[in-house]
Amino acid sequence: xxxxxxxxxxxxxxxxxxxxxxxxxxxxxxxxxxxxxxxxxxxxxxxxxxxxxxxxxxxxxxxxxxxxxxxxxxxxxxxxxxxxxxxxxxxxxxxxxxxxxxxxxxxxxxxxxxxxxxxxxxxxxxxxxxxxxxxxxxxxxxxxxxxxxxxxxxxxxxxxxxxxxxxxxxxxxxxxxxxxxxxxxxxxxxxxxxxxxxxxxxxxxxxxxxxxxxxxxxxxxxxxxxxxxxxxxxxxxxxxxxxxxxxxxxxxxxxxxxxxxxxxxxxxxxxxxxxxxxxxxxxxxxxxxxxxxxxxxxxxxxxxxxxxxxxxxxxxxxxxxxxxxxxxxxxxxxxxxxxxxxxxxxxxxxxxxxxxxxxxxxxxxxxxxxxxxxxxxxxxxxxxxxxxxxxxxxxxxxxxxxxxxxxxxxxxxxxxxxxxxxxxxxxxxxxxxxxxxxxxxxxxxxxxxxxxxxxxxxxxxxxxxxxxxxxxxxxxxxxxxxxxxxxxxxxxxxxxxxxxxxxxxxxxxxxxxxxxxxxxxxxxxxxxxxxxxxxxxxxxxxxxxxxxxxxxxxxxxxxxxxxxxxxxxxxxxxxxxxxxxxxxxxxxxxxxxxxxxxxxxxxxxxxxxxxxxxxxxxxxxxxxxxxxxxxxxxxxxxxxxxxxxxxxxxxxxxxxxxxxxxxxxxxxxxxxxxxxxxxxxxxxxxxxxxxxxxxxxxxxxxxxxxxxxxxxxxxxxxxxxxxxxxxxxxxxxxxxxxxxxxxxxxxxxxxxxxxxxxxxxxxxxxxxx
Ligand code: UDP
Ligand code: LCN
Numbered sequence: 001x002x003x004x005x006x007x008x009x010x011x012x013x014x015x016x017x018x019x020x021x022x023x024x025x026x027x028x029x030x031x032x033x034x035x036x037x038x039x040x041x042x043x044x045x046x047x048x049x050x051x052x053x054x055x056x057x058x059x060x061x062x063x064x065x066x067x068x069x070x071x072x073x074x075x076x077x078x079x080x081x082x083x084x085x086x087x088x089x090x091x092x093x094x095x096x097x098x099x100x101x102x103x104x105x106x107x108x109x110x111x112x113x114x115x116x117x118x119x120x121x122x123x124x125x126x127x128x129x130x131x132x133x134x135x136x137x138x139x140x141x142x143x144x145x146x147x148x149x150x151x152x153x154x155x156x157x158x159x160x161x162x163x164x165x166x167x168x169x170x171x172x173x174x175x176x177x178x179x180x181x182x183x184x185x186x187x188x189x190x191x192x193x194x195x196x197x198x199x200x201x202x203x204x205x206x207x208x209x210x211x212x213x214x215x216x217x218x219x220x221x222x223x224x225x226x227x228x229x230x231x232x233x234x235x236x237x238x239x240x241x242x243x244x245x246x247x248x249x250x251x252x253x254x255x256x257x258x259x260x261x262x263x264x265x266x267x268x269x270x271x272x273x274x275x276x277x278x279x280x281x282x283x284x285x286x287x288x289x290x291x292x293x294x295x296x297x298x299x300x301x302x303x304x305x306x307x308x309x310x311x312x313x314x315x316x317x318x319x320x321x322x323x324x325x326x327x328x329x330x331x332x333x334x335x336x337x338x339x340x341x342x343x344x345x346x347x348x349x350x351x352x353x354x355x356x357x358x359x360x361x362x363x364x365x366x367x368x369x370x371x372x373x374x375x376x377x378x379x380x381x382x383x384x385x386x387x388x389x390x391x392x393x394x395x396x397x398x399x400x401x402x403x404x405x406x407x408x409x410x411x412x413x414x415x416x417x418x419x420x421x422x423x424x425x426x427x428x429x430x431x432x433x434x435x436x437x438x439x440x441x442x443x444x445x446x447x448x449x450x451x452x453x454x455x456x457x458x459x460x461x462x463x464x465x466x467x468x469x470x471x472x473x474x475x476x477x478x479x480x481x482x483x484x485x486x487x488x489x490x491x492x493x494x495x496x497x498x499x500x501x502x503x504x505x506x507x508x509x510x511x512x513x514x515x516x517x518x519x520x521x522x523x524x525x526x527x528x529x530x531x532x533x534x535x536x537x538x539x540x541x542x543x544x545x546x547x548x549x550x551x552x553x554x555x556x557x558x559x560x561x562x563x564x565x566x567x568x569x570x571x572x573x574x575x576x577x578x579x580x581x582x583x584x585x586x587x588x589x590x591x592x593x594x595x596x597x598x599x600x601x602x603x604x605x606x607x608x609x610x611x612x613x614x615x616x617x618x619x620x621x622x623x624x625x626x627x628x629x630x631x632x633x634x635x636x637x638x639x640x641x642x643x644x645x646x647x648x649x650x651x652x653x654x655x656x657x658x659x660x661x662x663x664x665x666x667x668x669x670x671x672x673x674x675x676x677x678x679x680x681x682x683x684x685x686x687x688x689x690x691x692x693x694x695x696x697x698x699x700x701x702x703x704x705x706x707x708x709x710x711x712x713x714x715x716x717x718x719x720x721x722x723x724x725x726x727x728x729x730x731x732x733x734x735x736x737x738x739x740x741x742x743x744x745x746x747x748x749x750x751x752x753x754x755x756x757x758x759x760x761x762x763x764x765x766x767x768x769x
Contacts, residue, residue: 014074014092014100015113021070022109028066031056033106037085043403044081044088079446089114096142096440097450097469116454117464124458127419129426130465138470145440146433148472153261155472160255169195169252179269181322185231186268192229199252201229202245214239218319233268236319268318272325273307275300278381279374282330282356283339284349289563289600290337291572292374294532295632296391298604299479300328301348306712308351323353332358334369373572378416386424389432392629393421393448395455396650397536402455411573415457422452422466430473432715434630435654439476440469442653448629449474477715478655480708481632485608486639488699489615498609505598506559506613513599516565517586519557520593525681526557526619528611528642530601530633533563533578535626538647538667540581542624547589549674555681556619557594561610564599611640618684618691620645622677626667628652635706638662638698643691645677661701662694 022029035052036044044052053075057063067075074092082089089103101114117126139151162168173195179186192198205228212221216238235241247263250256277300280292284301287293304326311324328348336342341358348354361368361380368380395401395418398408405414425431433439433449441447452466487493506526509518519526527546531537539562546558562582563575570576586595601607611621621637623646628634630651637644638655644662646652656662663680665673684691 013113014094015102015111017070018074018102018104018111019109021074022104022111024069025066025071026109028057028062029071029109030106033088033104033109036081036088037083037106040083040085042083043400044083046076046078046080049075049078049081093446096443096447097145098142099453115464117462124456125461127422127461127463128465129422129463130468136472138468139472140470142440145469146436146474146476148430148475149261150257151472153257153264157255157257157260160251160260172251173198176267179233179267181268181271181320186233186320187231188229189226189231190229191227195252198229199249202249202252204228205230206242206245206249209238209242209245212238232320233318235266236317240317241319266318268315268320270311270324271315271322273311273327275304275326275328276330276386277328278331279377281333281337281339281341281371282328282358283341284346284356286339286602287341288602288604289532289561290339291371291532291570291575295630298481298632299391302482302708303479303711304328304348304354305350305482306708307715308354310712312352326351326354328354328356330356330358332360332367333371334360334367335371337371371571375412375417378413378420381420386420386427390421390425390438390448390629393452395421395451396446396448397627397629402457405457405460415460418452418455418457419461422463425449425452425467428473430475433474433476434478435651436476437651437654438629439474445649475714477711478706479630479632479635479711480702480706481636481639482604483639483707485604486611486636487608488639488641488695489612490641494612495605495609498606499613501606502610502613505610506596513565515596515598517592517595517597519559519596521557524555524557525617525684526559526614527622527645527677528559528561528614528619528637529622529624530561530607531623531625532600533575533582535574535578536628537562538624538626540578540585541626541667541670542622543582543585543591543595544589545624545670545674546595547585547591548670549678552674552678552681553594555678555685557596558591559596559598559614561598561601561607565597608636608640611637611642615640615642615695618688620677620680622665623647623652624665624667624673625649625652631655634662635702638702638706641695641699643680643694644698645673645680655701655706656698657701660694661697 032053035056036049053066054063057066066072074090077092077094079091079093081091086106087103088106089101092100092102094100099116101116101118103112103114104110117128137155139145139148144151160168160172173188173193176187176198177190177193188198192201205225208221208224214237218232218234218236218241221238222232234244244263244266247259247266250259251263277296280294280297281287281290282293282297282300287297308324308326311326315322315324326348331341332344333339333341340346344358346356346358348356361372361377363380372380394412394414398412398414401408401412401414402418405418408414431449437445437447439447439449441450446453447469449467450469452463453469454464454466456462505515507519507522508515511517529539529542531539533539539560543558543560546552563570563579565579565583567576567579570579582597586592586597601610614621619642621633621642621644623631623634623637623644625631625647626649628647628650631646634644634646634652634655638661644656645665646656646662647667648664649667653664656664658664663676665676667673680690680694
């Protein structure tokens with residue numbers, strides 16, 4: 001609501017208030033709208049609307065006057081406008097997640113509110129997931145988006161408060177009765193099958209526990225408790241059992257979200273986890289930097305280590321003597337190109353019970369031997385599977401990817417991908433994202449999920465409600481970087497054995513298959529970037545900014561790790577084109593002597609040391625992507641104490657606080673970005689402490705918000721198997737899917753109230769520790 005213009009009352013829609021706003025500047029508006037419709041049917045972006053307004057109202061003061069009120073506000077929150085003479089239809093986004101559509105007549109400036117469904121597209125299929133009532137209420141505040149868990153626990157609390165007397169709690173008793181592990185009962189048995197029996201038993205049990213020393217193991221009183229109606233799962237010692245019982249007693253007495261979250265976080269429901277990560281080369285060595293093989297692989301492997309640790313601790317605390325199992329299911333690639341992607345089962349390093357299972361893609365001709373690009377895998381998935389933490393939805397990476405689907409389809413198959421993505425996100429019980437922007441974007445830019453709310457693939461389908469970002473299934477948990485690999489350059493335990501290799505990688509003057517270009521002046525700091533050689537990663541963009549910017553070139557050297565050098569050897573369409581472009585730029589700007597282009601690197605330990613060696617030169621990391629979903633390299637660099645400049649488009653804008661823990665750069669404005677980097681190095685020359693300040697700011701941000709420990713703490717309530725789904729509440733069968741979800745998602749200790757940002761989540765996590 002804070003971004004709502006003072007002129008727009010809370011209760012008013014844009015359709016209500018726009019006529020008056022247009023009337024106030026009627027003379028100019030008539031002329032503007034006449035201009036907008038003059039060119040016939042077309043799509044206009046905000047900058048087109050403003051540009052043409054500038055032509056119509058060329059006096060700056062007049063224009064500012066027209067835009068100073070509500071009209072300016074409405075125009076500035078417009079994402080796009082569709083011109084179908086004599087009408088102009090506006091898609092307005094006053095706040096993250098909130099959209100309004102209005103149609104303005106250029107003839108009389110009359111305004112009509114329209115719905116996404118009214119934007120008809122002949123011959124097209126209309127898709128409406130919103131029509132299926134999932135019966136779970138939704139959040140209403142933009143600021144709460146992504147905090148589904150807190151919302152759900154409040155919702156559950158009010159449900160428990162709902163029934164009369166102990167009746168309201170019976171579904172909870174039924175749920176506890178349903179819990180088991182391979183048929184072995186957990187928590188309670190039929191002796192306490194009503195709320196009042198259970199309540200009484202809890203009082204007796206608590207009294208009995210009070211007579212025992214705090215650290216008495218559960219086994220010592222297990223038999224007695226079973227007779228009273230209690231099974232395993234309450235805790236491993238008297239102290240923990242007592243705490244769990246107390247929170248359940250409190251819920252029976254008067255349900256409150258705090259105890260509801262605490263209790264459900266302790267209930268044993270999760271024993272095994274299966275993660276699907278299908279595309280690219282999924283392996284533990286020699287794969288990073290290969291096409292389609294980047295942060296998702298790093299994330300999933302680190303995630304498994306963190307989740308297994310968390311599950312082991314939980315099971316111990318629950319007093320259960322079981323082994324958790326985590327399985328990563330990926331694709332088996334027979335033609336594995338020297339990687340282990342042709343191995344069916346592989347234990348995951350640094351875990352006790354976790355494995356990678358590889359399953360091949362099959363066609364009517366048998367097993368598919370070769371790697372296929374992520375843009376081409378959808379036909380194979382139907383026979384494989386679909387699951388989601390999305391990592392990077394493709395839709396927002398390419399401008400107008402929906403409207404231009406026909407043009408892009410031969411290369412990217414977006415029609416297939418967007419449909420599959422929309423189905424998958426609707427089918428998912430819950431969705432974990434790394435940032436808020438991934439769901440609902442920022443003030444100016446719709447989120448990755450949000451862009452699936454309503455969209456058209458012209459001539460193919462019109463999605464009128466694809467996903468609701470206010471759904472509590474969305475939860476934000478930012479990943480971290482492995483801190484045993486990516487640690488600050490100031491630490492004693494540096495990986496010195498890599499030094500000779502890194503020295504050769506950076507400074508050997510002879511071009512070979514691992515590096516080309518050289519650095520004439522070794523004393524200059526280095527700016528460093530590392531990414532797959534995708535167009536969107538914009539490594540060639542960074543090379544061009546550097547090439548053009550004399551000041552930057554005089555201050556620093558450029559080092560990039562990306563792809564490899566022979567375009568004829570690349571099987572990836574984008575990669576081959578980028579390789580050619582890099583060679584062209586090095587020639588055009590005569591960069592030899594100032595650039596070092598290193599081929600894709602696969603050893604993350606050596607990469608960790610490489611980031612630190614760049615930090616030793618008092619250099620910086622630059623992540624120049626046109627759009628980045630999250631950006632693991634950003635947090636790897638920050639973990640190593642390397643000041644980081646990262647794209648303002650996507651996740652990094654949320655990771656970095658500009659000027660405090662690093663810097664934002666605009667990938668579409670190379671001059672400005674190049675100068676921002678140059679300014680930094682200029683300032684560091686004048687004040688060497690400045691570099692340390694930004695380096696420390698980055699590290700502080702990481703430790704507060706972006707570690708795997710914080711992540712695992714948030715995600716510890718991963719989905720349960722069907723077998724342990726609760727059967728409640730019986731009286732409202734339609735509500736079952738959402739109830740099931742509630743009980744899966746309860747987080748015990750996240751009771752610090754709604755956390756709106758990773759920062760507050762981190763603060764909450766810190767408080768706990
Ligand atoms: N990476 C690497 N070698 C390369 C390029 C990238 O090891 O040549 C690693 C990088 O350190 C990071 C991951 O791959 O861990 C890239 O993740 P990010 O989220 O930055 O981008 P993605 O590739 O997933 O889009
Ligand atoms: C995929 C991406 O493109 C990156 O932005 C993320 O950092 C990575 O996955 C891990 O989630």
